[in-house]
Amino acid sequence: MDDFIGRALLAGLAVVLMSGVLGVFLLWRRMAYFGDTLSHSALLGVAIGLMTGTSMNLWIMLVCALVALLMLYVQNNPALGSDTVLGIIGHSALALGTVALTFLPNVRVDLMAYLFGDILAVTPFDIALTWGLTVLVVGVMVWLWRPLLSLSVHAELAQVEGVKVWWVSATYMLLIALMVAVAMKVVGVLLLTALLIIPAATARRFARTPEQMVVFAVLLGVVALLAGMGLSLQMDTPTGPSIVVAASGLFLLTQVISQRST
Amino acid sequence: MSITHLAKLENIGLHFGQRVILHDVSLEVYPQSVLTLIGPNGAGKSTLLKILLGLQKPDSGSVWRQPDLRIGYVPQKFHLDRLLPLTVERFIGLNLWRHDAAAVRLSAEEVGVQALLPQAVQSLSGGELQRVLLARALLNQPQLLVLDEPGQGVDVSGLSELYQLITRLKQKHGYGVVMVSHDLHLVMAATDQVLCLNQHICCSGQPEAVSRHPEYLRLFGDARAAGFAVYTHHHDHQHDIHGCVVPLPTDGEEQRHG
Numbered sequence: 327m328d329d330f331i332g333r334a335l336l337a338g339l340a341v342v343l344m345s346g347v348l349g350v351f352l353l354w355r356r357m358a359y360f361g362d363t364l365s366h367s368a369l370l371g372v373a374i375g376l377m378t379g380t381s382m383n384l385w386i387m388l389v390c391a392l393v394a395l396l397m398l399y400v401q402n403n404p405a406l407g408s409d410t411v412l413g414i415i416g417h418s419a420l421a422l423g424t425v426a427l428t429f430l431p432n433v434r435v436d437l438m439a440y441l442f443g444d445i446l447a448v449t450p451f452d453i454a455l456t457w458g459l460t461v462l463v464v465g466v467m468v469w470l471w472r473p474l475l476s477l478s479v480h481a482e483l484a485q486v487e488g489v490k491v492w493w494v495s496a497t498y499m500l501l502i503a504l505m506v507a508v509a510m511k512v513v514g515v516l517l518l519t520a521l522l523i524i525p526a527a528t529a530r531r532f533a534r535t536p537e538q539m540v541v542f543a544v545l546l547g548v549v550a551l552l553a554g555m556g557l558s559l560q561m562d563t564p565t566g567p568s569i570v571v572a573a574s575g576l577f578l579l580t581q582v583i584s585q586r587s588t
Numbered sequence: 589m590s591i592t593h594l595a596k597l598e599n600i601g602l603h604f605g606q607r608v609i610l611h612d613v614s615l616e617v618y619p620q621s622v623l624t625l626i627g628p629n630g631a632g633k634s635t636l637l638k639i640l641l642g643l644q645k646p647d648s649g650s651v652w653r654q655p656d657l658r659i660g661y662v663p664q665k666f667h668l669d670r671l672l673p674l675t676v677e678r679f680i681g682l683n684l685w686r687h688d689a690a691a692v693r694l695s696a697e698e699v700g701v702q703a704l705l706p707q708a709v710q711s712l713s714g715g716e717l718q719r720v721l722l723a724r725a726l727l728n729q730p731q732l733l734v735l736d737e738p739g740q741g742v743d744v745s746g747l748s749e750l751y752q753l754i755t756r757l758k759q760k761h762g763y764g765v766v767m768v769s770h771d772l773h774l775v776m777a778a779t780d781q782v783l784c785l786n787q788h789i790c791c792s793g794q795p796e797a798v799s800r801h802p803e804y805l806r807l808f809g810d811a812r813a814a815g816f817a818v819y820t821h822h823h824d825h826q827h828d829i830h831g832c833v834v835p836l837p838t839d840g841e842e843q844r845h846g
Contacts, residue, residue: 354672486661487683533673
Protein backbone atom coordinates (compact mmCIF):
# COMPACT_ATOMS: atom_id res chain seq x y z
CA MET A 327 0.00 0.00 0.00
CA ASP A 328 1.21 3.48 -0.79
CA ASP A 329 2.57 5.50 2.04
CA PHE A 330 0.13 8.38 1.74
CA ILE A 331 -2.83 6.01 1.86
CA GLY A 332 -1.53 4.43 5.05
CA ARG A 333 -1.05 7.85 6.62
CA ALA A 334 -4.50 8.93 5.52
CA LEU A 335 -6.02 5.80 7.06
CA LEU A 336 -4.17 6.31 10.34
CA ALA A 337 -5.32 9.92 10.64
CA GLY A 338 -8.83 9.04 9.50
CA LEU A 339 -9.21 6.25 12.07
CA ALA A 340 -8.25 8.59 14.89
CA VAL A 341 -10.73 11.20 13.70
CA VAL A 342 -13.69 8.79 13.38
CA LEU A 343 -12.87 7.43 16.83
CA MET A 344 -13.06 10.93 18.27
CA SER A 345 -16.11 11.95 16.29
CA GLY A 346 -17.98 8.79 17.31
CA VAL A 347 -17.44 9.47 20.99
CA LEU A 348 -18.19 13.19 20.75
CA GLY A 349 -20.90 13.00 18.08
CA VAL A 350 -23.53 11.05 20.01
CA PHE A 351 -23.76 13.83 22.57
CA LEU A 352 -24.18 16.40 19.81
CA LEU A 353 -27.29 14.45 18.79
CA TRP A 354 -28.62 13.87 22.28
CA ARG A 355 -28.19 17.48 23.23
CA ARG A 356 -29.57 18.74 19.89
CA MET A 357 -26.37 20.63 19.25
CA ALA A 358 -25.75 19.78 15.59
CA TYR A 359 -25.80 23.47 14.78
CA PHE A 360 -23.13 24.03 17.38
CA GLY A 361 -20.82 21.71 15.47
CA ASP A 362 -21.34 23.73 12.32
CA THR A 363 -20.64 27.03 14.04
CA LEU A 364 -17.49 25.70 15.59
CA SER A 365 -16.09 24.10 12.46
CA HIS A 366 -16.90 27.12 10.31
CA SER A 367 -15.02 29.32 12.74
CA ALA A 368 -11.94 27.18 12.19
CA LEU A 369 -11.30 28.94 8.89
CA LEU A 370 -10.70 32.17 10.77
CA GLY A 371 -8.02 30.30 12.72
CA VAL A 372 -6.48 29.14 9.45
CA ALA A 373 -6.35 32.71 8.17
CA ILE A 374 -4.80 34.08 11.35
CA GLY A 375 -2.24 31.28 11.36
CA LEU A 376 -1.20 31.93 7.76
CA MET A 377 -1.14 35.71 8.20
CA THR A 378 1.01 35.64 11.31
CA GLY A 379 3.13 32.77 10.10
CA THR A 380 2.59 30.88 13.35
CA SER A 381 1.13 27.47 14.08
CA MET A 382 -2.15 27.07 12.27
CA ASN A 383 -3.31 24.23 14.53
CA LEU A 384 -2.83 26.38 17.58
CA TRP A 385 -4.84 29.24 16.11
CA ILE A 386 -7.67 26.97 15.03
CA MET A 387 -7.87 25.54 18.53
CA LEU A 388 -7.74 29.01 20.05
CA VAL A 389 -10.43 30.45 17.80
CA CYS A 390 -12.67 27.40 18.23
CA ALA A 391 -12.20 27.39 22.00
CA LEU A 392 -13.10 31.07 22.11
CA VAL A 393 -16.18 30.50 19.97
CA ALA A 394 -17.15 27.53 22.18
CA LEU A 395 -17.02 29.69 25.29
CA LEU A 396 -18.96 32.42 23.53
CA MET A 397 -21.63 29.87 22.64
CA LEU A 398 -21.76 28.61 26.20
CA TYR A 399 -22.46 32.17 27.26
CA VAL A 400 -25.18 32.51 24.64
CA GLN A 401 -26.75 29.22 25.75
CA ASN A 402 -27.03 30.52 29.29
CA ASN A 403 -28.72 33.69 28.09
CA PRO A 404 -31.72 32.45 26.15
CA ALA A 405 -32.89 36.01 25.55
CA LEU A 406 -30.29 36.26 22.77
CA GLY A 407 -31.94 33.56 20.64
CA SER A 408 -29.24 30.94 20.35
CA ASP A 409 -29.94 29.68 16.80
CA THR A 410 -29.62 33.15 15.39
CA VAL A 411 -26.50 33.99 17.33
CA LEU A 412 -24.85 30.69 16.42
CA GLY A 413 -25.61 31.34 12.76
CA ILE A 414 -24.16 34.82 12.95
CA ILE A 415 -20.97 33.72 14.72
CA GLY A 416 -20.26 30.70 12.51
CA HIS A 417 -20.93 32.29 9.17
CA SER A 418 -19.20 35.55 10.07
CA ALA A 419 -16.08 33.65 11.05
CA LEU A 420 -16.20 31.57 7.86
CA ALA A 421 -16.65 34.65 5.68
CA LEU A 422 -14.05 36.64 7.57
CA GLY A 423 -11.56 33.79 7.27
CA THR A 424 -12.16 33.45 3.54
CA VAL A 425 -11.83 37.20 2.96
CA ALA A 426 -8.70 37.36 5.08
CA LEU A 427 -7.07 34.56 3.08
CA THR A 428 -7.28 36.60 -0.12
CA PHE A 429 -5.11 39.28 1.49
CA LEU A 430 -2.15 36.92 1.55
CA PRO A 431 -0.30 37.75 -1.66
CA ASN A 432 2.73 35.56 -1.09
CA VAL A 433 0.95 32.43 0.01
CA ARG A 434 -0.81 30.21 -2.46
CA VAL A 435 -3.82 29.07 -0.49
CA ASP A 436 -5.74 25.99 -1.49
CA LEU A 437 -9.10 27.02 -0.11
CA MET A 438 -10.70 23.76 -1.20
CA ALA A 439 -8.37 21.81 1.08
CA TYR A 440 -9.64 23.74 4.09
CA LEU A 441 -13.29 23.66 3.09
CA PHE A 442 -13.47 19.99 2.09
CA GLY A 443 -10.37 18.43 3.60
CA ASP A 444 -7.23 16.94 2.16
CA ILE A 445 -6.70 13.68 4.00
CA LEU A 446 -4.21 12.36 1.46
CA ALA A 447 -1.83 15.17 2.36
CA VAL A 448 -1.49 14.47 6.08
CA THR A 449 2.04 14.47 7.45
CA PRO A 450 3.52 12.20 10.12
CA PHE A 451 3.30 15.19 12.45
CA ASP A 452 -0.44 15.47 11.75
CA ILE A 453 -0.88 11.80 12.59
CA ALA A 454 1.00 12.15 15.86
CA LEU A 455 -1.02 15.23 16.79
CA THR A 456 -4.31 13.58 15.82
CA TRP A 457 -3.64 10.43 17.83
CA GLY A 458 -2.38 12.46 20.77
CA LEU A 459 -5.60 14.44 20.80
CA THR A 460 -7.65 11.29 20.34
CA VAL A 461 -6.16 9.75 23.45
CA LEU A 462 -6.85 12.97 25.33
CA VAL A 463 -10.42 13.32 24.02
CA VAL A 464 -11.41 9.70 24.62
CA GLY A 465 -9.78 9.76 28.07
CA VAL A 466 -11.62 12.88 29.15
CA MET A 467 -14.89 11.55 27.72
CA VAL A 468 -14.59 8.33 29.72
CA TRP A 469 -14.02 10.43 32.81
CA LEU A 470 -16.93 12.77 32.00
CA TRP A 471 -19.25 10.03 30.75
CA ARG A 472 -21.74 9.84 33.61
CA PRO A 473 -22.18 13.54 34.36
CA LEU A 474 -22.35 14.39 30.65
CA LEU A 475 -24.93 11.69 30.01
CA SER A 476 -26.91 12.85 33.02
CA LEU A 477 -27.01 16.47 31.89
CA SER A 478 -27.88 15.41 28.34
CA VAL A 479 -30.94 13.65 29.73
CA HIS A 480 -32.03 16.62 31.83
CA ALA A 481 -29.68 19.45 32.73
CA GLU A 482 -31.60 20.81 35.73
CA LEU A 483 -32.15 17.37 37.21
CA ALA A 484 -28.44 16.71 36.83
CA GLN A 485 -27.58 19.99 38.51
CA VAL A 486 -29.86 19.32 41.47
CA GLU A 487 -28.20 15.92 41.80
CA GLY A 488 -24.79 17.55 42.05
CA VAL A 489 -23.43 17.61 38.50
CA LYS A 490 -21.31 20.68 37.80
CA VAL A 491 -23.28 21.42 34.65
CA TRP A 492 -21.35 24.46 33.47
CA TRP A 493 -17.92 22.83 33.81
CA VAL A 494 -18.95 19.56 32.22
CA SER A 495 -20.62 21.40 29.35
CA ALA A 496 -17.64 23.69 28.84
CA THR A 497 -15.18 20.79 28.86
CA TYR A 498 -17.24 18.91 26.29
CA MET A 499 -17.40 21.94 24.01
CA LEU A 500 -13.65 22.49 24.32
CA LEU A 501 -13.03 18.88 23.33
CA ILE A 502 -15.01 19.46 20.14
CA ALA A 503 -12.97 22.61 19.54
CA LEU A 504 -9.78 20.55 19.81
CA MET A 505 -11.17 17.89 17.51
CA VAL A 506 -12.08 20.43 14.84
CA ALA A 507 -8.45 21.42 14.38
CA VAL A 508 -7.35 17.92 13.37
CA ALA A 509 -10.59 16.64 11.81
CA MET A 510 -10.51 19.57 9.41
CA LYS A 511 -7.75 17.84 7.43
CA VAL A 512 -9.99 14.81 6.89
CA VAL A 513 -13.29 16.31 5.77
CA GLY A 514 -12.82 20.08 5.86
CA VAL A 515 -14.72 22.73 7.79
CA LEU A 516 -17.91 22.51 5.76
CA LEU A 517 -18.51 18.79 6.21
CA LEU A 518 -17.04 18.27 9.65
CA THR A 519 -20.40 18.19 11.41
CA ALA A 520 -21.52 15.43 9.07
CA LEU A 521 -18.79 13.19 10.45
CA LEU A 522 -20.02 13.93 13.97
CA ILE A 523 -23.72 13.35 13.44
CA ILE A 524 -24.28 10.92 10.55
CA PRO A 525 -22.55 7.82 12.00
CA ALA A 526 -24.14 8.58 15.39
CA ALA A 527 -27.60 8.92 13.85
CA THR A 528 -27.10 5.66 11.95
CA ALA A 529 -25.97 3.93 15.13
CA ARG A 530 -29.22 4.81 16.91
CA ARG A 531 -31.02 2.07 14.95
CA PHE A 532 -28.92 -0.66 16.49
CA ALA A 533 -28.18 0.66 19.96
CA ARG A 534 -30.07 -0.25 23.10
CA THR A 535 -27.80 1.64 25.49
CA PRO A 536 -25.87 4.91 25.21
CA GLU A 537 -22.58 3.02 25.30
CA GLN A 538 -23.62 0.72 22.46
CA MET A 539 -24.49 3.77 20.41
CA VAL A 540 -20.94 5.09 20.75
CA VAL A 541 -19.41 1.76 19.75
CA PHE A 542 -21.66 1.48 16.70
CA ALA A 543 -21.03 5.12 15.77
CA VAL A 544 -17.27 4.48 15.77
CA LEU A 545 -17.64 1.25 13.76
CA LEU A 546 -19.91 2.93 11.22
CA GLY A 547 -17.44 5.79 11.03
CA VAL A 548 -14.66 3.33 10.22
CA VAL A 549 -16.78 1.69 7.51
CA ALA A 550 -17.58 5.10 6.01
CA LEU A 551 -13.92 6.07 6.12
CA LEU A 552 -12.82 2.89 4.31
CA ALA A 553 -15.64 3.04 1.77
CA GLY A 554 -15.12 6.75 1.18
CA MET A 555 -11.38 6.39 0.69
CA GLY A 556 -11.94 3.41 -1.61
CA LEU A 557 -14.40 5.42 -3.66
CA SER A 558 -12.02 8.35 -3.77
CA LEU A 559 -9.07 6.23 -4.96
CA GLN A 560 -11.11 4.30 -7.54
CA MET A 561 -13.08 7.19 -9.02
CA ASP A 562 -10.61 9.98 -8.26
CA THR A 563 -13.20 11.93 -6.25
CA PRO A 564 -12.33 14.32 -3.41
CA THR A 565 -11.74 12.17 -0.32
CA GLY A 566 -13.52 14.18 2.40
CA PRO A 567 -16.83 14.49 0.56
CA SER A 568 -16.54 10.83 -0.53
CA ILE A 569 -16.35 9.75 3.13
CA VAL A 570 -19.44 11.81 3.93
CA VAL A 571 -21.25 10.34 0.90
CA ALA A 572 -20.40 6.86 2.19
CA ALA A 573 -21.66 7.75 5.67
CA SER A 574 -24.91 9.12 4.23
CA GLY A 575 -25.27 6.00 2.09
CA LEU A 576 -24.94 3.83 5.20
CA PHE A 577 -27.54 5.94 6.96
CA LEU A 578 -30.03 5.60 4.10
CA LEU A 579 -29.35 1.88 3.79
CA THR A 580 -30.05 1.23 7.48
CA GLN A 581 -33.24 3.30 7.29
CA VAL A 582 -34.54 1.19 4.41
CA ILE A 583 -33.51 -2.10 6.02
CA SER A 584 -35.00 -1.30 9.42
CA GLN A 585 -38.22 -0.12 7.82
CA ARG A 586 -38.54 -3.40 5.94
CA SER A 587 -37.94 -5.42 9.07
CA THR A 588 -40.67 -3.64 11.03
CA MET B 589 -32.40 30.36 62.75
CA SER B 590 -33.86 27.11 63.92
CA ILE B 591 -31.99 24.01 62.84
CA THR B 592 -35.23 22.18 62.21
CA HIS B 593 -35.55 23.99 58.87
CA LEU B 594 -34.60 22.12 55.76
CA ALA B 595 -34.58 25.29 53.73
CA LYS B 596 -35.69 28.85 54.00
CA LEU B 597 -36.38 31.61 51.49
CA GLU B 598 -36.56 35.18 52.71
CA ASN B 599 -37.98 38.16 50.84
CA ILE B 600 -37.26 36.72 47.42
CA GLY B 601 -37.60 39.11 44.51
CA LEU B 602 -37.03 38.42 40.82
CA HIS B 603 -37.86 40.21 37.61
CA PHE B 604 -37.11 39.55 33.96
CA GLY B 605 -36.73 42.98 32.41
CA GLN B 606 -39.81 44.99 33.33
CA ARG B 607 -41.83 41.94 34.29
CA VAL B 608 -42.04 41.15 37.97
CA ILE B 609 -41.86 37.40 38.45
CA LEU B 610 -41.67 37.26 42.23
CA HIS B 611 -42.03 39.95 44.83
CA ASP B 612 -41.13 39.59 48.50
CA VAL B 613 -41.78 35.87 48.83
CA SER B 614 -40.70 34.03 51.96
CA LEU B 615 -41.18 30.43 52.91
CA GLU B 616 -39.81 27.76 55.20
CA VAL B 617 -39.61 24.04 54.63
CA TYR B 618 -39.70 21.53 57.46
CA PRO B 619 -39.05 17.78 57.57
CA GLN B 620 -42.11 15.53 57.31
CA SER B 621 -44.21 18.45 56.22
CA VAL B 622 -45.87 19.19 52.90
CA LEU B 623 -45.91 22.69 51.49
CA THR B 624 -48.06 23.13 48.41
CA LEU B 625 -47.73 26.06 46.05
CA ILE B 626 -50.84 26.99 44.18
CA GLY B 627 -51.55 29.90 41.89
CA PRO B 628 -52.57 30.78 38.35
CA ASN B 629 -50.34 30.18 35.31
CA GLY B 630 -47.39 32.54 35.26
CA ALA B 631 -47.62 33.11 38.98
CA GLY B 632 -43.95 32.23 39.41
CA LYS B 633 -44.46 28.84 41.06
CA SER B 634 -41.87 26.92 39.02
CA THR B 635 -39.46 29.81 39.25
CA LEU B 636 -39.77 29.82 43.02
CA LEU B 637 -38.95 26.10 43.08
CA LYS B 638 -35.90 26.74 40.92
CA ILE B 639 -34.72 29.40 43.34
CA LEU B 640 -35.21 26.98 46.22
CA LEU B 641 -33.20 24.36 44.31
CA GLY B 642 -30.43 26.81 43.49
CA LEU B 643 -31.09 26.57 39.76
CA GLN B 644 -32.01 30.22 39.53
CA LYS B 645 -30.56 33.19 41.38
CA PRO B 646 -33.01 35.72 42.76
CA ASP B 647 -32.42 39.47 42.32
CA SER B 648 -33.02 40.07 45.99
CA GLY B 649 -33.64 38.15 49.17
CA SER B 650 -31.80 35.23 50.69
CA VAL B 651 -31.80 31.51 50.06
CA TRP B 652 -30.73 29.13 52.78
CA ARG B 653 -30.53 25.37 52.54
CA GLN B 654 -29.29 22.98 55.17
CA PRO B 655 -25.66 22.18 54.33
CA ASP B 656 -25.38 19.01 52.21
CA LEU B 657 -29.14 18.77 51.95
CA ARG B 658 -30.11 15.75 49.84
CA ILE B 659 -32.75 16.86 47.39
CA GLY B 660 -34.99 14.80 45.14
CA TYR B 661 -36.46 16.76 42.25
CA VAL B 662 -39.25 16.01 39.81
CA PRO B 663 -39.11 18.68 37.11
CA GLN B 664 -42.18 20.06 35.38
CA LYS B 665 -41.21 19.34 31.81
CA PHE B 666 -39.40 16.13 31.13
CA HIS B 667 -38.83 14.97 27.61
CA LEU B 668 -36.15 12.53 26.56
CA ASP B 669 -34.91 12.80 23.00
CA ARG B 670 -35.76 9.73 20.94
CA LEU B 671 -32.17 9.57 19.80
CA LEU B 672 -30.97 8.68 23.28
CA PRO B 673 -31.42 4.97 23.97
CA LEU B 674 -31.99 4.68 27.70
CA THR B 675 -33.86 2.14 29.79
CA VAL B 676 -35.88 3.09 32.84
CA GLU B 677 -33.35 1.20 34.97
CA ARG B 678 -30.45 3.30 33.70
CA PHE B 679 -32.49 6.47 33.97
CA ILE B 680 -33.37 5.96 37.62
CA GLY B 681 -29.76 5.20 38.51
CA LEU B 682 -28.22 7.92 36.36
CA ASN B 683 -27.05 10.04 39.28
CA LEU B 684 -25.19 7.17 40.93
CA TRP B 685 -21.45 7.22 40.55
CA ARG B 686 -21.56 3.47 40.04
CA HIS B 687 -24.73 1.79 38.85
CA ASP B 688 -26.42 -0.02 41.73
CA ALA B 689 -29.07 -2.38 40.39
CA ALA B 690 -30.34 -3.33 43.84
CA ALA B 691 -30.87 0.26 44.95
CA VAL B 692 -32.59 1.11 41.66
CA ARG B 693 -34.93 -1.88 42.02
CA LEU B 694 -35.77 -0.92 45.59
CA SER B 695 -36.62 2.62 44.59
CA ALA B 696 -38.69 1.38 41.64
CA GLU B 697 -40.59 -1.02 43.88
CA GLU B 698 -41.46 1.76 46.29
CA VAL B 699 -43.39 3.59 43.61
CA GLY B 700 -44.53 0.41 41.83
CA VAL B 701 -42.64 0.71 38.55
CA GLN B 702 -40.37 -2.35 38.87
CA ALA B 703 -42.06 -3.94 35.86
CA LEU B 704 -41.02 -0.96 33.70
CA LEU B 705 -37.28 -1.21 34.44
CA PRO B 706 -36.21 -2.84 31.14
CA GLN B 707 -38.38 -0.54 29.02
CA ALA B 708 -37.16 2.47 27.06
CA VAL B 709 -37.90 5.77 28.80
CA GLN B 710 -39.56 7.08 25.63
CA SER B 711 -42.16 4.30 25.71
CA LEU B 712 -43.66 5.38 29.03
CA SER B 713 -47.11 6.89 29.40
CA GLY B 714 -47.54 10.19 31.22
CA GLY B 715 -48.50 8.53 34.47
CA GLU B 716 -45.69 5.97 34.29
CA LEU B 717 -43.16 8.71 33.57
CA GLN B 718 -44.18 10.69 36.65
CA ARG B 719 -43.73 7.60 38.81
CA VAL B 720 -40.35 6.85 37.27
CA LEU B 721 -39.26 10.44 37.91
CA LEU B 722 -40.39 9.99 41.50
CA ALA B 723 -38.38 6.77 41.78
CA ARG B 724 -35.29 8.63 40.61
CA ALA B 725 -35.95 11.45 43.06
CA LEU B 726 -36.25 8.92 45.90
CA LEU B 727 -33.10 6.99 45.02
CA ASN B 728 -30.77 9.33 46.85
CA GLN B 729 -32.75 9.11 50.15
CA PRO B 730 -33.78 12.75 49.90
CA GLN B 731 -34.42 14.93 52.92
CA LEU B 732 -36.34 17.31 50.71
CA LEU B 733 -38.56 16.38 47.80
CA VAL B 734 -39.32 19.13 45.31
CA LEU B 735 -42.12 18.26 42.92
CA ASP B 736 -43.19 20.52 40.07
CA GLU B 737 -46.69 19.42 39.12
CA PRO B 738 -46.17 15.73 39.84
CA GLY B 739 -49.70 14.99 38.63
CA GLN B 740 -49.29 16.15 35.04
CA GLY B 741 -50.22 13.55 32.48
CA VAL B 742 -51.65 11.29 35.17
CA ASP B 743 -55.25 10.22 34.71
CA VAL B 744 -57.82 11.05 37.35
CA SER B 745 -57.86 7.64 39.01
CA GLY B 746 -54.08 7.51 39.19
CA LEU B 747 -53.89 11.01 40.55
CA SER B 748 -55.16 10.45 44.07
CA GLU B 749 -53.11 7.28 44.21
CA LEU B 750 -49.98 9.26 43.33
CA TYR B 751 -50.57 11.85 46.04
CA GLN B 752 -51.31 9.10 48.56
CA LEU B 753 -48.05 7.47 47.59
CA ILE B 754 -46.13 10.68 48.15
CA THR B 755 -47.75 11.04 51.58
CA ARG B 756 -47.22 7.40 52.54
CA LEU B 757 -43.54 7.49 51.60
CA LYS B 758 -43.17 10.73 53.54
CA GLN B 759 -43.99 8.89 56.72
CA LYS B 760 -41.45 6.22 55.88
CA HIS B 761 -38.59 8.43 54.71
CA GLY B 762 -39.34 11.51 56.74
CA TYR B 763 -38.69 13.90 53.88
CA GLY B 764 -40.18 17.34 53.59
CA VAL B 765 -42.12 18.12 50.42
CA VAL B 766 -42.49 21.30 48.43
CA MET B 767 -44.74 20.90 45.44
CA VAL B 768 -46.56 22.85 42.81
CA SER B 769 -49.95 21.44 42.04
CA HIS B 770 -53.10 22.29 40.16
CA ASP B 771 -55.03 19.42 41.68
CA LEU B 772 -56.21 21.53 44.57
CA HIS B 773 -58.93 19.27 45.84
CA LEU B 774 -56.67 16.21 45.91
CA VAL B 775 -53.64 17.94 47.34
CA MET B 776 -55.41 19.77 50.10
CA ALA B 777 -55.93 16.59 52.12
CA ALA B 778 -52.26 15.71 52.25
CA THR B 779 -50.96 19.24 52.68
CA ASP B 780 -49.80 20.84 55.90
CA GLN B 781 -49.39 24.30 54.48
CA VAL B 782 -50.69 25.94 51.35
CA LEU B 783 -49.06 28.94 49.80
CA CYS B 784 -51.10 30.78 47.24
CA LEU B 785 -48.78 32.57 44.87
CA ASN B 786 -49.44 35.25 42.31
CA GLN B 787 -46.05 36.99 41.97
CA HIS B 788 -46.43 37.74 45.67
CA ILE B 789 -47.87 35.55 48.38
CA CYS B 790 -51.64 36.12 48.27
CA CYS B 791 -52.28 34.05 51.30
CA SER B 792 -50.83 31.12 53.16
CA GLY B 793 -51.71 28.82 55.97
CA GLN B 794 -53.46 25.55 56.56
CA PRO B 795 -55.52 24.24 53.68
CA GLU B 796 -58.93 24.96 55.22
CA ALA B 797 -57.95 28.49 56.13
CA VAL B 798 -56.52 29.24 52.71
CA SER B 799 -59.53 27.88 50.89
CA ARG B 800 -61.71 30.41 52.74
CA HIS B 801 -59.32 33.32 52.25
CA PRO B 802 -60.78 36.15 50.12
CA GLU B 803 -57.61 36.33 47.98
CA TYR B 804 -57.86 32.63 47.25
CA LEU B 805 -61.52 32.92 46.39
CA ARG B 806 -60.79 35.83 44.09
CA LEU B 807 -58.23 33.75 42.19
CA PHE B 808 -59.96 30.41 42.08
CA GLY B 809 -63.60 31.16 42.69
CA ASP B 810 -65.56 29.51 45.41
CA ALA B 811 -64.30 25.98 45.10
CA ARG B 812 -64.92 25.33 48.73
CA ALA B 813 -68.11 23.36 48.49
CA ALA B 814 -67.10 21.58 45.30
CA GLY B 815 -63.70 20.88 46.80
CA PHE B 816 -65.39 19.20 49.70
CA ALA B 817 -67.51 17.03 47.47
CA VAL B 818 -64.59 15.99 45.28
CA TYR B 819 -62.47 15.40 48.30
CA THR B 820 -64.63 12.56 49.47
CA HIS B 821 -65.83 11.24 46.12
CA HIS B 822 -62.67 11.69 44.04
CA HIS B 823 -64.19 13.32 41.01
CA ASP B 824 -63.91 16.86 39.75
CA HIS B 825 -66.66 19.42 39.51
CA GLN B 826 -66.28 22.20 37.01
CA HIS B 827 -69.86 23.42 37.25
CA ASP B 828 -69.24 25.77 40.09
CA ILE B 829 -71.57 28.76 40.54
CA HIS B 830 -69.64 31.90 41.29
CA GLY B 831 -70.35 33.30 44.70
CA CYS B 832 -73.02 30.77 45.42
CA VAL B 833 -72.62 28.17 48.07
CA VAL B 834 -73.29 24.81 46.51
CA PRO B 835 -75.08 22.65 49.05
CA LEU B 836 -73.20 19.59 50.11
CA PRO B 837 -74.52 16.37 48.65
CA THR B 838 -76.51 14.53 51.26
CA ASP B 839 -76.64 11.16 49.52
CA GLY B 840 -75.26 9.30 46.52
CA GLU B 841 -77.11 11.50 44.05
CA GLU B 842 -74.11 13.76 43.52
CA GLN B 843 -71.83 10.87 42.70
CA ARG B 844 -73.74 9.82 39.65
CA HIS B 845 -72.63 12.74 37.54
CA GLY B 846 -68.88 12.71 37.94
